[in-house]
Structure formats: C-alpha cells, structure tokens
Amino acid sequence: MGKQKGSNAERELVQMLWGSGFAAVRVAGSGVSKYPSPDIVASNGSRILAIECKTTLKDHQYFHPEQISQLIGFAEQFKATPILAVKFTNKGWFFFSPEDLEKTPSHNLVIKRKDASKGKFLLDLKNEI
Amino acid sequence: MGKQKGSNAERELVQMLWGSGFAAVRVAGSGVSKYPSPDIVASNGSRILAIECKTTLKDHQYFHPEQISQLIGFAEQFKATPILAVKFTNKGWFFFSPEDLEKTPSHNLVIKRKDASKGKFLLDLKNEI
Numbered sequence: 595m596g597k598q599k600g601s602n603a604e605r606e607l608v609q610m611l612w613g614s615g616f617a618a619v620r621v622a623g624s625g626v627s628k629y630p631s632p633d634i635v636a637s638n639g640s641r642i643l644a645i646e647c648k649t650t651l652k653d654h655q656y657f658h659p660e661q662i663s664q665l666i667g668f669a670e671q672f673k674a675t676p677i678l679a680v681k682f683t684n685k686g687w688f689f690f691s692p693e694d695l696e697k698t699p700s701h702n703l704v705i706k707r708k709d710a711s712k713g714k715f716l717l718d719l720k721n722e723i
Numbered sequence: 724m725g726k727q728k729g730s731n732a733e734r735e736l737v738q739m740l741w742g743s744g745f746a747a748v749r750v751a752g753s754g755v756s757k758y759p760s761p762d763i764v765a766s767n768g769s770r771i772l773a774i775e776c777k778t779t780l781k782d783h784q785y786f787h788p789e790q791i792s793q794l795i796g797f798a799e800q801f802k803a804t805p806i807l808a809v810k811f812t813n814k815g816w817f818f819f820s821p822e823d824l825e826k827t828p829s830h831n832l833v834i835k836r837k838d839a840s841k842g843k844f845l846l847d848l849k850n851e852i
Contacts, residue, residue: 612758615800616800617758617797617800617801618758619750619758619760619761619764620750620752620756621748621749621751622749622750623749624748627749629738629741629746629747631748632748635748635764637771637802638800639800639802642771671745671746671766671767671768672746672767672768673767
C-alpha cells in the first residue's frame with residue numbers, strides 16, 4: 595500500500611485504540627529502523643499489543659516472512675502480543691494472529707479475511723476496539 | 724533543542740535501551756499528535772517505560788507543565804513508568820522522575836543534573852542502561 599494510505603490507516607487504528615481504553619502510539623521509522631519495530635504499540639495495562647498494519651482492496655493480504663519474524667521478535671522482547679491488523683476496504687478492520695498466516699507456494703505468507711475470527715483472543719480484541 | 728539534535732538523542736537512547744534488554748521504539752509525531760505521547764516507549768516485560776527526552780548544554784533542563792501532565796497521563800493509561808531522560812552534553816544521560824521537577828518563579832518546571840540520583844528506581848535504571 596502507499597505510504598500515505600498506510601499512515602492514514604495507522605492513525606485511524608490508533609484513534610480506535612484510544613477510544614477503547616488503550617494508550618497507543620505510531621512508531622517512527624518502522625520498517626527502516628535498525629531495530630525490529632511494529633507499526634503501532636498499545637497497552638491498557640492488562641494487554642500490551644505490537645501491531646503490524648495493512649490496508650487492502652482484496653480479501654487477502656500478503657506478508658513477508660522477514661516482517662513477521664521481526665514482529666514476533668519485537669513482541670517477545672517487549673512482552674507484547676503480536677497482532678496483524680488488516681483494513682479490508684469497505685469491510686473494516688480485521689485482526690489476526692501470526693498463527694493465522696498460511697504459506698503460499700512462492701514462500702510468502704498470506705491471511706484471508708474469512709479466517710479473521712479464528713482466535714479467541716482476537717475475537718476479544720475485536721469486541722474491545 | 725533542535726529537531727535533528729533531538730532525534731539523534733532519541734536514537735542514541737533507543738540503542739542504549741536495546742543494548743540493555745529493552746525493546747524500544749521512537750514515537751511518530753510525539754508532541755504534534757492529537758493524543759498525548761512520549762518520545763520513546765520501551766519494555767523488557769517487567770518494566771515498561773514512557774520516556775520524554777531532552778538534550779542540553781546547561782546543567783539544568785526546563786519542561787512545560789503541559790508536557791509533563793501529558794507524559795503522566797499517557798503513562799497512566801499505558802501502565803508505564805514516566806521517565807525524564809536528559810542528556811547533559813559531555814556528562815551523559817541522566818534519568819529523572821516527574822517528582823524530581825521543581826517549580827520556577829515563572830511557573831515552569833526544572834530539573835537539575837545534581838538531583839539525578841534522587842529516586843531509587845532511577846538509580847536502578849541508570850545501572851541497567
């Protein structure tokens with residue numbers, strides 16, 4: 595997705611998180627920093643989230659394996675839950691766990707909108723925000 | 724301080740935090756976002772930090788009361804410890820609690836380098852990073 599469109603989606607999600615009792619920040623230089631970093635970090639004290647954000651016109655979203663391993667590494671160090679947040683245009687926000695990703699034949703990773711309600715935690719999160 | 728100098732100091736502190744077992748990120752648009760946000764958020768699981776960063780040539784550093792109340796508000800929501808991190812040029816980094824701030828006659832807030840070792844928590848932090 596374009597950089598501007600991506601930033602707008604991040605700002606929208608930050609706003610949703612604040613509206614649900616989380617303190618949330620966008621991360622500066624995520625993806626270009628020398629350290630692994632997610633797009634958004636949020637916490638309400640009982641739940642700490644490291645969020646990678648995407649927006650797409652399709653009903654699935656690809657991720658690079660390297661991006662996912664960086665998200666998981668960051669989350670382990672920060673003691674946060676890694677979350678993939680995808681805004682499917684006209685369908686809204688859906689939340690996934692890295693465990694929901696499936697390998698494609700070309701060794702990319704993909705999540706499908708229809709799989710968004712797999713994890714109990716993510717259902718809880720969806721209800722919260 | 725200048726914006727570039729401030730960003731460099733923030734990057735230096737992020738690097739120090741990673742080197743001490745914290746996952747740390749710089750916050751995008753801190754100070755201009757519609758939500759209160761610190762300059763850096765860091766966590767090692769047992770300790771979560773919301774950090775406001777400054778660098779100065781003097782032996783004291785002023786803060787605006789509004790900036791401090793925003794830091795404290797963010798930290799409460801995120802369940803983080805609010806930290807004032809000041810790099811005194813040629814003296815290195817010193818860490819303060821908002822409680823270390825003193826009111827000036829003109830209603831600003833100030834911390835002095837000589838008061839950096841007041842709080843036990845902050846001594847611990849200094850030993851860690």
